[in-house]
Structure formats: C-alpha cells, structure tokens
Amino acid sequence: MREYIVKKLAIAVIVLIGVYTITFVLTFMMPGDPARVSMGQFGNPETVKLIRQRWGLDRPRYVQYIKYAGSFLKGEMGMSFRYDRPVLDVIKYRFPRSAYLGLWGILFSIVLSIPLGIVAACKQNTPLDNAAVLFSQIGRSLPSFWLGMMLIAMVAVGLGWVKVVPEVEPGRLWSFSGFFTSLDDYILPVITLGTGLMATTTRMTRSSMLEVIREDYITLARAKGLPERVVILKHALRNALIPVVTLIGMQFLLIVGGVIITETVFGINGIGRLYVTSIQMRDYPVVIALTLIYAFGVVLINLLVDLTYGWIDPRVRLR
Amino acid sequence: MALLEVSDLRKYFVVEKGIVRKNRNYVKAVDGVSFTLDKNQTLGIVGESGCGKTTLGKTVLRLLEPDSGVITLNVNGRSINVLDADEEEMRLVRKKMQMVFQDPQSSLNPRMPVKSIIGEPLKILKIAEDPEEREGIVLNLLTDVGLGKEHMERYPHEFSSGQRQRIGIARALAVGPDLIILDEPTSSVDVSVQAQVLNLLKRLQETWNMAYLFISHDLGVVYHMSDRIAVMYLGKIVEVADADRIFDNPLHPYTRALLSALPFPDPEFRGKKKRILLEGTVPDPINPPPGCRFHTRCFERKANRPCKREEPGMREVEKKHLVACHNY
Amino acid sequence: MGGKLLEIKDLVVHFFTEDGVVKALDGVGFHVNSEETFALVGETGCGKSVTMLSVLGLIPIPGKVINGEVLFYDEDLRHELGIGGSGPVDLLKLSPELMNRVRGKRISLITQDPMTSLNPVYTSGNQIMEVLTTHRGVDRRGAESETFRLLESVALVPPKQIAEKYPHQLSGGERQRVVASISLAASPNLIIADEPTTNLDVTVQARILELLLELKERFRTSLIMITHDLGIVAETSDRVGVMYAGSVVELSDVFALFKEPLHPYTKGLLEAIPNPRKRRKGPLKSIPGSVPDLIDPPEGCRFHPRCELASEICREDKPELREISTGHYVACHHV
Ligand SMILES: Nc1ncnc2c1ncn2[C@@H]1O[C@H](COP(=O)(O)OP(=O)(O)OP(=O)(O)O)[C@@H](O)[C@H]1O
Ligand SMILES: Nc1ncnc2c1ncn2[C@@H]1O[C@H](COP(=O)(O)OP(=O)(O)O)[C@@H](O)[C@H]1O
Ligand code: SF4
Ligand SMILES: [Mg+2]
Ligand SMILES: [Mg+2]
Numbered sequence: 001m002r003e004y005i006v007k008k009l010a011i012a013v014i015v016l017i018g019v020y021t022i023t024f025v026l027t028f029m030m031p032g033d034p035a036r037v038s039m040g041q042f043g044n045p046e047t048v049k050l051i052r053q054r055w056g057l058d059r060p061r062y063v064q065y066i067k068y069a070g071s072f073l074k075g076e077m078g079m080s081f082r083y084d085r086p087v088l089d090v091i092k093y094r095f096p097r098s099a100y101l102g103l104w105g106i107l108f109s110i111v112l113s114i115p116l117g118i119v120a121a122c123k124q125n126t127p128l129d130n131a132a133v134l135f136s137q138i139g140r141s142l143p144s145f146w147l148g149m150m151l152i153a154m155v156a157v158g159l160g161w162v163k164v165v166p167e168v169e170p171g172r173l174w175s176f177s178g179f180f181t182s183l184d185d186y187i188l189p190v191i192t193l194g195t196g197l198m199a200t201t202t203r204m205t206r207s208s209m210l211e212v213i214r215e216d217y218i219t220l221a222r223a224k225g226l227p228e229r230v231v232i233l234k235h236a237l238r239n240a241l242i243p244v245v246t247l248i249g250m251q252f253l254l255i256v257g258g259v260i261i262t263e264t265v266f267g268i269n270g271i272g273r274l275y276v277t278s279i280q281m282r283d284y285p286v287v288i289a290l291t292l293i294y295a296f297g298v299v300l301i302n303l304l305v306d307l308t309y310g311w312i313d314p315r316v317r318l319r
Numbered sequence: 320m321a322l323l324e325v326s327d328l329r330k331y332f333v334v335e336k337g338i339v340r341k342n343r344n345y346v347k348a349v350d351g352v353s354f355t356l357d358k359n360q361t362l363g364i365v366g367e368s369g370c371g372k373t374t375l376g377k378t379v380l381r382l383l384e385p386d387s388g389v390i391t392l393n394v395n396g397r398s399i400n401v402l403d404a405d406e407e408e409m410r411l412v413r414k415k416m417q418m419v420f421q422d423p424q425s426s427l428n429p430r431m432p433v434k435s436i437i438g439e440p441l442k443i444l445k446i447a448e449d450p451e452e453r454e455g456i457v458l459n460l461l462t463d464v465g466l467g468k469e470h471m472e473r474y475p476h477e478f479s480s481g482q483r484q485r486i487g488i489a490r491a492l493a494v495g496p497d498l499i500i501l502d503e504p505t506s507s508v509d510v511s512v513q514a515q516v517l518n519l520l521k522r523l524q525e526t527w528n529m530a531y532l533f534i535s536h537d538l539g540v541v542y543h544m545s546d547r548i549a550v551m552y553l554g555k556i557v558e559v560a561d562a563d564r565i566f567d568n569p570l571h572p573y574t575r576a577l578l579s580a581l582p583f584p585d586p587e588f589r590g591k592k593k594r595i596l597l598e599g600t601v602p603d604p605i606n607p608p609p610g611c612r613f614h615t616r617c618f619e620r621k622a623n624r625p626c627k628r629e630e631p632g633m634r635e636v637e638k639k640h641l642v643a644c645h646n647y
Numbered sequence: 648m649g650g651k652l653l654e655i656k657d658l659v660v661h662f663f664t665e666d667g668v669v670k671a672l673d674g675v676g677f678h679v680n681s682e683e684t685f686a687l688v689g690e691t692g693c694g695k696s697v698t699m700l701s702v703l704g705l706i707p708i709p710g711k712v713i714n715g716e717v718l719f720y721d722e723d724l725r726h727e728l729g730i731g732g733s734g735p736v737d738l739l740k741l742s743p744e745l746m747n748r749v750r751g752k753r754i755s756l757i758t759q760d761p762m763t764s765l766n767p768v769y770t771s772g773n774q775i776m777e778v779l780t781t782h783r784g785v786d787r788r789g790a791e792s793e794t795f796r797l798l799e800s801v802a803l804v805p806p807k808q809i810a811e812k813y814p815h816q817l818s819g820g821e822r823q824r825v826v827a828s829i830s831l832a833a834s835p836n837l838i839i840a841d842e843p844t845t846n847l848d849v850t851v852q853a854r855i856l857e858l859l860l861e862l863k864e865r866f867r868t869s870l871i872m873i874t875h876d877l878g879i880v881a882e883t884s885d886r887v888g889v890m891y892a893g894s895v896v897e898l899s900d901v902f903a904l905f906k907e908p909l910h911p912y913t914k915g916l917l918e919a920i921p922n923p924r925k926r927r928k929g930p931l932k933s934i935p936g937s938v939p940d941l942i943d944p945p946e947g948c949r950f951h952p953r954c955e956l957a958s959e960i961c962r963e964d965k966p967e968l969r970e971i972s973t974g975h976y977v978a979c980h981h982v
Contacts, residue, residue, distance in 0.1 A: 220764050543928060
C-alpha cells in the first residue's frame with residue numbers, strides 16, 4: 001500500500017507540472033492584455049506600460065513561466081493583478097466558503113441518498129421505491145439555478161425563514177461548532193447543490209444494492225438466520241458501496257461547476273465567483289493558481305477513492 | 320501415416336503481476352505436449368479445470384500462436400507443417416481442421432442468423448461463393464445435425480443450449496473437415512440432452528469419416544467417445560493409452576486418483592471402490608513445481624526416485640501405453 | 648435412521664416475471680427422515696433450488712409460494728420458538744423473526760458456487776463467527792475458539808490462519824469447506840447442500856463429498872444433497888427424489904431406484920449417462936426434445952411431449968405420486 005501511495009504522489013507531481021504548463025500557455029494565449037483590461041477602455045498608454053512592467057508582463061514568457069513556478073513553490077502563488085495582493089490571501093479569504101458549500105452539498109447528498117437507496121432497494125417495487133425512483137428522476141432533471149431561485153423566492157423571501165445571502169464569516173465556518181451552526185445560513189445553497197447529487201447517488205445506491213442482494217453470499221447470509229438488518233447493513237451495503245464510492249469521488253470533482261452556479265445564485269463570494277471574474281479580468285496568477293489547486297484536488301480525491309476501495313474491499317488491499 | 324502429429328508443443332501466456340514493478344510471469348498453459356491422431360479416430364483429452372485443454376485445442380488450430388513445437392497435418396497426400404504454412408497451405412489447414420467451442424453462447428455471433436453463421440466459413444474459404452448454393456449446403460448441414468429449414472433465419476438466442484451446440488457443430492462441418500476439435504461440447508447442456516449430442520457426434524464421425532480431438536473434464540463422456548485417451552495435468556500429458564487400458568489399468572498416480580474420484584452411477588458399488596483422495600490443490604501454473612509436476616500431491620512418491628528434481632519423460636511402458644512417471 | 652424430520656406437501660411456487668408467470672414448482676412433495684441423506688436429483692431448472700429456498704423461506708422476488716406446507720417434525724421446536732399447540736411446525740406459517748431462529752440453527756444451507764457464496768469483504772472467520780454469536784449466544788472469545796474447532800473439523804488447518812483469510816485468498820475447495828463449517832456452526836438438524844460440488848474439479852469434489860458424509864455422521868444431522876449427477880446420488884444417498892419440470896416424479900430408496908427405475912424419465916436419465924464400467928460404446932439412449940418452458944408448461948404430465956409411453960390421459964391429467972412397492976413412489980399413469 002505504501003509504495004502505491006508513493007507512486008501516486010510521484011504521478012501527481014508530474015501531472016501538476018503538466019497542468020501548470022498547459023494552463024500557463026492557455027492563459028497567455030487568451031486574447032486581451034490584463035493591464036489594458038484593468039485600466040479600462042480609455043486607460044493612458046503610459047500607465048498601461050508601467051503596469052505591464054510592474055506585473056512583469058514585459059519580460060520574456062519563459063522568465064514569467066519560471067518566476068510563477070518559483071512563487072508557487074514558495075507557496076505564495078504570485079501577486080493578483082486585480083487585488084494587488086498575494087494570490088494566496090485572495091484565495092484564503094474565499095476558499096473556506098466554497099469548500100464549506102461543496103463539502104456540505106456532498107455530505108447532505110450522502111446522508112440522505114444512501115439510506116434512501118438502501119430502503120428503495122429493500123422494498124423494491126413498493127410505493128416507497130417508486131417514490132424514490134421518481135424523486136431521483138426529478139432531482140436529476142431540475143436545473144440548479146432554477147431550484148436555487150425557487151428556494152430563495154419561497155423559503156427566504158416568502159417565508160423569511162433564512163437569509164438570502166449567507167453572512168457567516170469564512171473563519172467561523174471551519175471551526176468545530178461553526179461547521180454545524182453555520183448550516184442555518186447555508187441551508188438553501190446546500191440543498192440547491194445537494195439535490196442533483198443526491199438524485200444520482202440514490203439511483204446508484206439502489207441499483208448497486210439490487211445487484212448485490214441477488215448474490216449467493218446474501219442468500220447464504222439469510223440462510224444463516226441473521227436478522228435482516230445485519231444482512232443488509234453488514235453483508236450487502238459494504239459490497240454495494242464499491243461503485244457508489246467511485247461516483248462520490250467523481251462528484252467531488254464535478255461539483256465545481258455546481259458550486260459556481262450556486263454561489264452566483266446566492267451571491268456567495270467564493271472561489272467559483274473568483275474564478276469567473278479572474279478569467280474575465282485576465283487575472284492570470286489567480287487563474288493559474290485556482291486551476292492548479294483544482295488539479296491537485298483531483299489527484300488527492302483519486303487517492304482517497306483508492307484508499308477507500310482498499311478499506312472496503314480486501315481484494316484490492318491484499319492482492 | 321497419422322493424420323495429425325503434434326510434438327513438443329508449448330504455449331505460454333504472459334501475465335503481469337505487481338503494481339509498481341511489473342513482473343513478467345508466464346502461465347505455462349501448454350508445456351511440451353506431444354501426441355498423434357490417426358484418421359477417423361478419436362483422441363480424448365481429460366484433465367481438471369485450467370490444465371490447458373482449451374489452450375491445447377486452440378494452439379493446434381493456430382487460433383493461438385504456439386511458442387514452439389511442430390504440428391504436422393497429413394491430408395490429401397500432402398504433409399503440411401502447420402506452423403510454417405504459406406497462405407495456400409493455411410487455407411487447406413482451415414478446411415481440414417475445425418473447432419467446436421466450449422461455450423456455444425459466446426462463440427456464435429448473436430447478431431447473425433443461423434444461415435450466415437454456418438455459411439460464413441463456406442464463403443471465407445471460397446467453398447461456395449454463390450449464395451443460393453450456399454443456402455442449399457447450409458440446409459443440408461442443419462438437417463444433418465437435427466435442425467430444420469425453419470431454423471435458418473433465427474438468431475442464436477432463440478435456441479436452447481443443446482440446439483446452439485448443434486449449430487456450432489454444423490458450422491464446423493460446413494467445410495468438410497477431416498478433424499474436428501471438440502472443446503467440452505456437452506458441458507453446457509443438460510444430462511438428458513447430452514446423450515443426443517454425443518450420439519449425433521458419433522453418427523457424424525462415421526458418415527463424414529472424421530477424426531476428433533475430444534476435450535472434456537468428464538471421464539465417463541471421454542471414455543464413451545474416445546479410442547485413445549490422454550490425461551493432462553498442469554500443461555502436460557501424463558499418460559496416453561487406449562480408452563479401455565486407461566480404465567482397466569491406469570498407471571500414472573494422477574490418472575488413478577482421477578478415476579477413483581469419478582462418482583459411479585450404481586449404489587451397489589458403494590464402498591467397494593478404493594478411493595484415492597488427493598491432498599492439496601492444483602499448483603499455480605505460473606510456478607509449477609520442479610521435477611514431476613504432480614509430486615506435491617503424489618501418494619506414490621518413492622524416496623529413491625528423483626521426482627522432486629527431474630522431470631519424468633514419456634515412456635512407452637506397454638505397447639501403445641505411454642506414461643510420464645518415475646515409477647515406471 | 649429415525650422418523651420423519653421434514654415433510655414437504657404439495658408445494659406450488661410461481662415467479663411473476665415480466666415475461667409471464669413461471670410455474671416453477673407444481674405440487675412438490677417428499678419427506679426426509681432424521682439422520683438420513685436424501686438426494687434431490689434433476690436437470691437445470693427443474694426446481695431443486697426453488698424447493699430448498701422455499702423450505703428456508705427465502706424465495707426471491709418475484710416468487711411466491713402459492714400453496715403447500717413445509718412441516719418440521721421436532722418436539723422441541725414449538726417450545727423453543729414459544730408457540731403453543733402440538734405436532735409438526737409448518738415453516739411457511741412462521742413469522743420472519745421466528746423463521747430467523749430456524750434458519751441456520753435448525754436448517755442450514757450450503758450453496759452451489761463456492762466462488763460466490765462467501766462475502767468477499769469479510770474474513771472467513773468473521774463469517775463463521777456470526778452464526779455462533781447469533782444462534783448460540785456465545786461471546787467473542789468463545790466464538791473464536793469454537794470457530795477454530797469448526798475449521799479443524801472440516802480439515803482446514805491451521806485454523807487461525809484460515810480464519811484470518813479473505814475468500815479470494817482461498818481455493819474453491821477450501822471455500823466450500825468454510826461454507827460447510829458455517830453450515831455446521833449451530834448444530835442444525837438438517838443441512839441442505841445445493842449442488843455443493845458442481846463447480847469443483849472431480850478430485851476436489853470427491854474430498855468434499857467424503858467430508859460432508861463424514862460430518863453428517865459425526866454431527867448426526869440429516870443431509871439433503873441436491874445434484875444433477877446420478878453418480879453422486881448413487882454414492883452418497885439413502886433415499887432419492889427425482890424431479891422433472893417442477894414436480895417430484897419418482898421417490899425411492901436409492902438401491903431400488905437404480906435397480907428398478909419406474910418412471911420413464913428416470914429410466915431415460917439412467918440410460919443416457921455414459922457408463923464406463925459397462926463397457927458399452929454404442930449409441931446412448933437419449934430422451935428426445937428438451938426441458939419445457941415453465942411459463943407455458945405442457946398440460947397433464949409435464950413429461951408427456953418427451954415420453955415414449957404418453958397417451959391421451961397423460962396429455963390431460965397430471966399423474967399423482969403413487970406407492971408402487973413399499974417406499975417406492977412414482978407419478979406416471981403407465982406404471
Ligand atoms: N489469454 C490468457 N492469458 C493468460 N492466461 C491464460 C489465458 N488463457 C488461458 N490462460 C491460463 O492457461 C491455463 C490453461 O487454460 P485453459 O483454458 O487451456 O484450461 P482448460 O483446461 O481448458 O480449463 P477448463 O476446463 O476450465 O476449460 C490456465 O491457468 C488459464 O488461467
Ligand atoms: N428469481 C427467479 N425469477 C424467475 N424465475 C425463477 C427465479 N428463480 C428460479 N426461477 C425459475 O424456477 C425454475 C426452477 O429453478 P431452480 O430451482 O433454480 O432450478 P434448479 O433445479 O436448477 O435448482 C426455473 O424454471 C427458473 O427459471
Ligand atoms: S404419465 Fe404418461 S407422459 Fe408422464 S411419464 Fe408416465 S407415461 Fe410418460
Ligand atoms: Mg477449457
Ligand atoms: Mg439450482
């Protein structure tokens with residue numbers, strides 16, 4: 001297992017260098033000069049030139065390539081053009097919100113969809129099962145911006161139960177108690193983000209359970225006289241979770257799009273919005289930094305998924 | 320002259336193990352197999368799962384490329400070195416040697432009607448290029464294997480497993496072969512249907528004058544079908560003899576264990592048979608034991624014999640009865 | 648050998664599938680005595696597994712027991728389950744909770760394919776131990792030493808190492824031994840072995856069969872041996888039920904069955920298997936046609952389309968099991 005992790009990390013380094021290079025090239029191929037964009041249409045050419053100098057945009061590309069790489073290695077990730085502050089600071093301020101939203105979105109989905117999927121599978125073809133199937137059909141086809149708007153209109157504005165825009169400070173979100181209490185503020189964005197995820201996870205859990213329940217070892221477990229609860233939770237679930245883990249791992253990656261939409265709808269000042277505006281404003285250092293963070297996340301999550309496999313399935317662990 | 324002569328045939332599969340450093344390992348599926356098969360004769364190949372029966376069959380036909388060995392096919396007064404055949408010779412080989420596969424489910428193309436499945440080899444080997452002529456031949460073949468005109472347009476999934484096996488047989492017959500390799504032709508059919516298929520095969524063998532290489536793990540079935548029987552263990556033939564000799568006087572310890580393990584359908588014999596129960600399981604074919612491959616499970620190993628070190632060669636112990644064991 | 652232990656009466660099971668109703672069991676009936684080996688033999692799909700799953704109350708969706716009784720003759724069972732009355736207990740009428748106390752404890756199962764019958768994510772020891780803790784109320788420590796004892800009794804040594812292994816680290820024969828030890832764990836009165844050796848090699852099969860018979864003697868249980876192999880029937884059983892397309896067509900002592908088979912199907916089967924000992928190499932006698940589709944089974948005797956003796960009455964009336972000589976029953980109009 002250890003050599004396996006080491007190998008994965010080595011690959012990660014190569015991937016990150018590749019991603020850095022590609023993002024660097026692509027970003028600088030984007031039309032539009034950041035200095036000019038930041039000064040607006042009528043900026044003074046002299047000032048623009050000064051700014052270009054200050055941001056190092058007048059240096060040869062390879063120098064910039066190396067300079068950025070160096071600043072990443074040092075951990076500060078360069079200076080943001082737009083905010084005139086280290087990129088790290090810019091991200092540090094916003095990242096907690098997005099991560100909070102994303103993590104809760106997935107937790108919300110897991111906590112509800114796995115039990116729902118199990119129950120649906122155990123009560124196959126009953127009204128309960130049909131309802132679960134219908135729910136997951138609907139959940140998957142609801143556009144999340146629409147769902148978000150509706151929730152704002154009905155719950156926040158109409159009933160006035162929660163605030164429209166979450167106001168908790170980023171720092172508090174990740175404190176032990178804040179992680180749960182802040183959910184009050186974030187409940188609507190979390191539901192918006194989580195519903196679509198939940199629909200797919202429910203579906204996958206249900207079909208995976210149905211498949212596992214037909215296996216011989218489940219028949220044998222029942223023939224042993226084990227209570228149904230044990231048969232399902234001990235014998236069936238763990239096997240059924242194997243494909244579900246893959247799905248959830250993928251959701252961690254695909255969720256980025258959902259987070260951007262949700263942040264936009266709820267006016268949350270998070271990474272999603274930062275990403276979009278940074279691209280618009282040609283804030284290269286931020287764009288590159290965010291892309292690299294994302295790539296690192298991909299690697300990390302793949303590793304976590306593999307570790308989870310190993311934990312669930314001894315055939316992976318003890319080859 | 321024998322119809323088919325195979326000598327020292329080897330087929331190794333490369334398998335990779337390990338996550339970081341890929342270790343190259345070899346599954347020695349067929350490891351130095353020699354035999355001959357005469358015209359109109361049946362040679363049975365028996366052995367337990369994974370001993371290399373299917374691989375042997377496919378390698379003889381060159382559906383799998385062997386790693387070494389010589390295969391000679393004597394047909395039409397010619398002697399063809401199968402592994403070194405040019406295109407024209409290979410076409411003749413394909414006409415003269417056919418195979419019926421272990422799993423009729425997966426060996427028949429599900430998207431082709433029976434008519435095309437059976438007609439395909441006729442077309443490819445340019446035996447009947449005119450569609451109408453081909454259809455006539457296919458119909459005759461279907462009748463021969465006990466199916467009819469009404470089955471021509473149907474697809475494989477519309478048949479029972481017994482019928483599917485008949486289609487596989489008809490396809491093999493289509494080119495008029497001198498030898499058919501039958502890989503477990505009845506392992507997927509029910510007992511009551513097995514007899515139908517076996518009878519059909521016997522009848523066809525007589526009318527078409529064919530030799531069979533009959534592969535099975537069922538000793539009873541192999542005995543019924545074969546003139547001679549070869550017993551395989553871990554990629555090697557350990558004993559070859561006439562079918563009756565194998566049953567009356569098995570010599571190799573493995574053959575004896577195999578025979579004694581065969582459940583015998585008569586309760587009167589219960590307890591009267593001496594049972595030989597083998598220890599352990601078949602070793603991993605990637606690392607077969609050195610010396611005699613059977614030595615790890617052998618119950619007749621004698622201390623003064625080099626079983627653990629030296630691989631025993633095939634010796635003709637009695638007339639036409641060959642054994643690879645240091646005890647003989 | 649004692650009196651009746653299990654009796655199945657007129658069992659009818661249907662599967663309500665999308666293609667139609669599969670009439671899988673059509674009035675199955677037979678009984679098993681205590682401490683005997685009863686073989687249930689028949690071709691694929693004739694209903695052997697469904698019969699046994701009904702006994703255990705484990706018919707999968709969309710199957711339903713339409714009719715019948717599964718009687719368990721044991722004086723203590725009523726008392727143990729806390730139900731009043733007297734006489735045999737009809738297992739089909741027990742609540743799921745009570746049935747859980749019969750499964751594994753009184754009747755246990757050995758499934759067909761050792762490759763798939765153990766849960767891949769738990770060690771073999773874990774899967775044995777859970778039976779002990781469920782039915783015998785032993786604590787972990789006790790369960791552990793009992794597990795080692797069970798593994799030893801099925802000749803898996805050293806037991807500690809085997810108990811720590813996951814199924815994929817064991818060979819087919821070893822797995823089937825683990826399943827056998829699971830079936831023994833709660834000292835049941837009856838073990839049902841559903842084709843326990845079908846997917847094993849002959850040399851391994853021989854040892855597993857030997858083991859099962861020995862365990863049956865040692866633990867004084869009854870054994871139902873389900874198989875399609877008449878050789879296994881002859882070598883292992885005391886009494887036999889021959890099944891065809893959802894019914895028991897012949898029921899007999901094993902010696903009588905092989906010496907004097909009565910039903911045309913049994914006769915056909917016996918003649919259809921190649922028998923090396925008889926040195927016959929001529930054409931085998933074969934049964935024409937193939938097993939019927941159970942969605943639309945033949946009327947009357949389900950064997951009639953393949954039977955030489957079939958007449959008008961066979962096409963109309965389903966023959967009942969009749970006792971021809973002591974203990975030898977057959978369901979055929981022409982015997
Ligand atoms: N394509 C392949 N790659 C690697 N190993 C293979 C391949 N095909 C077969 N083998 C291995 O070669 C050995 C012989 O296989 P083969 O299929 O010839 O056995 P067999 O005697 O026909 O068995 P069975 O009775 O199960 O059909 C086995 O160990 C098998 O796992
Ligand atoms: N889950 C199921 N759904 C539908 N039909 C089934 C199911 N299980 C069994 N059957 C049908 O019941 C019949 C008997 O099956 P089974 O008892 O498994 O046969 P076997 O004698 O081979 O054990 C078969 O016709 C089979 O198709
Ligand atoms: S009842 Fe009729 S059809 Fe059925 S087995 Fe007897 S003779 Fe044959
Ligand atoms: Mg094979
Ligand atoms: Mg079955």
